[in-house]
Amino acid sequence: MDSMKSFQSYCKADELEEQAYRRRTRKRLIIIGLSTIVLIAIIIGAVFGTLFPVKSSKSNENPPTYTAESIKAICDVTRYPASCGSSIAAIRSSSNDTDPNPGPSKVFTLSMQVAAGELIRLSSLPQKIISSNVNIDPMVREELEICENLFEDAVEYINDSISAVQGGQGDEMVLSTAKINDIKTWLSSAITNQETCLDGLMEAANHAAIPQEMENATRNSTEFSSNSLAIATHIMTILQSFQVPIHRKLLKFDRHHHGLEFDPRFPLWVRRGDRRLLQEENPIPNITVAKDGSGDFRTISEAVELIPKKKKTRFVIYVKEGVYLENVSIDKDYWNVMIYGDGMYKTIVSGSLNKVDGTPTFSSGTLIAAGRRFIARDMGFINTAGPEKEQAVAMRSSSDQSVFYRCYFDAYQDTLYVHSNRQFFRDCHVTGTVDFIFGNAAVVLQNCSIQPRQPGPDQFNTITAQSKTDPNQNTGISIQRCHITPFDNLTATTYLGRPWKDFATTMFMQSHIGDIVDPAGWTQWTQGVDPPNTIFYAEYENLGPGSGINERINWPGVKPNVTTEEARRFTVESLIQGNQWLPKDSMVYESSLE
Numbered sequence: 001m002d003s004m005k006s007f008q009s010y011c012k013a014d015e016l017e018e019q020a021y022r023r024r025t026r027k028r029l030i031i032i033g034l035s036t037i038v039l040i041a042i043i044i045g046a047v048f049g050t051l052f053p054v055k056s057s058k059s060n061e062n063p064p065t066y067t068a069e070s071i072k073a074i075c076d077v078t079r080y081p082a083s084c085g086s087s088i089a090a091i092r093s094s095s096n097d098t099d100p101n102p103g104p105s106k107v108f109t110l111s112m113q114v115a116a117g118e119l120i121r122l123s124s125l126p127q128k129i130i131s132s133n134v135n136i137d138p139m140v141r142e143e144l145e146i147c148e149n150l151f152e153d154a155v156e157y158i159n160d161s162i163s164a165v166q167g168g169q170g171d172e173m174v175l176s177t178a179k180i181n182d183i184k185t186w187l188s189s190a191i192t193n194q195e196t197c198l199d200g201l202m203e204a205a206n207h208a209a210i211p212q213e214m215e216n217a218t219r220n221s222t223e224f225s226s227n228s229l230a231i232a233t234h235i236m237t238i239l240q241s242f243q244v245p246i247h248r249k250l251l252k253f254d255r256h257h258h259g260l261e262f263d264p265r266f267p268l269w270v271r272r273g274d275r276r277l278l279q280e281e282n283p284i285p286n287i288t289v290a291k292d293g294s295g296d297f298r299t300i301s302e303a304v305e306l307i308p309k310k311k312k313t314r315f316v317i318y319v320k321e322g323v324y325l326e327n328v329s330i331d332k333d334y335w336n337v338m339i340y341g342d343g344m345y346k347t348i349v350s351g352s353l354n355k356v357d358g359t360p361t362f363s364s365g366t367l368i369a370a371g372r373r374f375i376a377r378d379m380g381f382i383n384t385a386g387p388e389k390e391q392a393v394a395m396r397s398s399s400d401q402s403v404f405y406r407c408y409f410d411a412y413q414d415t416l417y418v419h420s421n422r423q424f425f426r427d428c429h430v431t432g433t434v435d436f437i438f439g440n441a442a443v444v445l446q447n448c449s450i451q452p453r454q455p456g457p458d459q460f461n462t463i464t465a466q467s468k469t470d471p472n473q474n475t476g477i478s479i480q481r482c483h484i485t486p487f488d489n490l491t492a493t494t495y496l497g498r499p500w501k502d503f504a505t506t507m508f509m510q511s512h513i514g515d516i517v518d519p520a521g522w523t524q525w526t527q528g529v530d531p532p533n534t535i536f537y538a539e540y541e542n543l544g545p546g547s548g549i550n551e552r553i554n555w556p557g558v559k560p561n562v563t564t565e566e567a568r569r570f571t572v573e574s575l576i577q578g579n580q581w582l583p584k585d586s587m588v589y590e591s592s593l594e
Helices: 002-051 069-075 081-094 104-123 125-132 138-165 177-204 212-233 235-241 272-279 300-304 564-568
Strands: 287-289 315-319 322-325 328-330 337-340 347-351 367-369 375-377 380-383 395-397 402-405 408-410 416-418 422-426 429-432 437-439 442-446 449-452 461-466 476-480 494-497 505-509 536-540
Touching (some): 104 212, 177 212, 212 235, 287 300, 300 328, 494 505, 494 536, 536 564
Parallel strands (some): 287 315, 337 375, 375 402, 408 429, 429 449
């Protein structure tokens, strides 16, 4: 009995010890678990703090050391990564930006702020040079004044691009596909404007020395614009590499632009009133111009003076049949202007400004269209200077989303200056000699009659001269379903084009090419000097006796038989994003190759 009590006492003691052991074990496990959770929380907090830092109110007292990994990763896609990184670091420092690891949206915006700042400083330089040179050549002076305007316009393009990026939370950029295309177009145009300034100065100085300060500053400024363009071009890849959530609007077009119901027949920016207006055979004009006095004015220039600035709806000018001896300019602040006449050979605007008589090429256009979304229909534009006057432009367009329908462009050298932005020509007639379709727009000429004519003595004809200077520019000349035939008794050698700049990009596709085109197809810009390998001169499914490709010149950049996939890059849909803005019901066009 005593032994039994002793055994029971022993068992109870053992049981109590076991319970105590279990409690101690449980406590240890709880402590270990809590410690693990705290440790994980600390790690997550550190990582989150690095990726998404919270700005302290005391940050200005003890500014952190900037880490440059994200900036470097983004700047590596540019042509000038060193200037990209250093300029962004400088602007962050000057603005007391304490974010240690900025994301893609911020770096992109900062790069454009740098580019805009450089252009603002650059725009004051022309007047500085003019005022410090009392005996400056009048042509150089005029070109410097043109440069000032070009730089100011470039600043506006970049500011528009900055505005397009804004609107997201953090690095979630609220951008539609259309907006990405807009940004690339505007940044491309900003670069084109800077290059145009240097081209004009070279022209004025007859290829002699131009103000070195101006050239250096412009080249420097162009680098910063180029950096922003490269980031815009690679923005999708950048966002993915940074694991930034891509906003759903990046994946499709905004179908409720400005609160309007989507109508696939029209571009997204066309309002209901414009849709009705564009479908009319003879739109009701705001102003009528008639030489015989039966309209509101006798000249187009008088009518232009009444155009409201930055008007959001169409302002229509009807020009009755007749020849109007004047130069007409639709300035950049005149938006949504439409001018139409009684036919491309009936309503004619005729001028004669030219280089030989002292007018720069950029300013010599009989018509100059700079305001966005300009439309011309059933009109003719002529420069009568003749071949001996060298550069003499019939029409220069810098208008984004501009349309020329059933229009006639007649001159000799430099007839049609497709300067910049997105442009579309349909059922038009173009004549000329040297480089008579030239510039750095993203432009499609569709179902047009293109007619080289007899040039001056010892001259040959080149249909195109494209001037792309940066591989990321979304520019190029596309000639689709056109007819290349002689205008008159043509005996001079004629080529499809010559490369004005290092990345010249031109496509002839699905067109009828007459036997006037030399079998070599393309020629050099400077005699005896082959172009760089970076040009892109292509042909696709052309017809006619001049379309043979067996004897095309053997340059690496000449592609006489590209694939269908390559050709699609030069359709209305791809090159100028025409499906977004061209009014299908008011003008027939083919958006693709089919």
